[in-house]
Amino acid sequence: MVRKLSEEERETFLSRYPEWKMVEGRDAVSRTFKFSDFNEAWGFMSRVALAAEKADHHPEWFNVYNKVEVTLTTHDADGLSERDVALAGNIEEAAK
């Protein structure tokens, strides 16, 4: 079992990444990214996929054309954990 984030860690995360919002009714965060086209969106997703596979921690995500909605949570923690913080950092890098 992975440890859930404490309230303090959660607040630190949300203030560090203000574009990420808590998902209603779930202990999860999400952010929507918009790119210029599918090519750009797919490039982003490919970078995230490699980081996710490396960390063995994967996002929930929805893509349509240039839009990617990413949701992060940790099944083994039944909520947000350090793994989501780390993956969010990789995702922010990948979106640059």
Next chain:
Amino acid sequence: MVRKLSEEERETFLSRYPEWKMVEGRDAVSRTFKFSDFNEAWGFMSRVALAAEKADHHPEWFNVYNKVEVTLTTHDADGLSERDVALAGNIEEAAK
């Protein structure tokens, strides 16, 4: 504007690809694919991405770990068109 499928074309599609179902409230079809893990799911998505970009017709899709939910519709036709039939064929190939 791309032409919508006729009723007959729609029935032909649905009988040819029985795993694809009409989406409630939308002129769209969807199918959920399950793979052994994220690696397999991502391989499938990568093949579909290349086919989609080549045809300049893209899916709506949601992925979490080994699961990929694909929805097809044609924005320019405000519903199902031949482009979706073609993409569904590529997707079935990619899932093999």
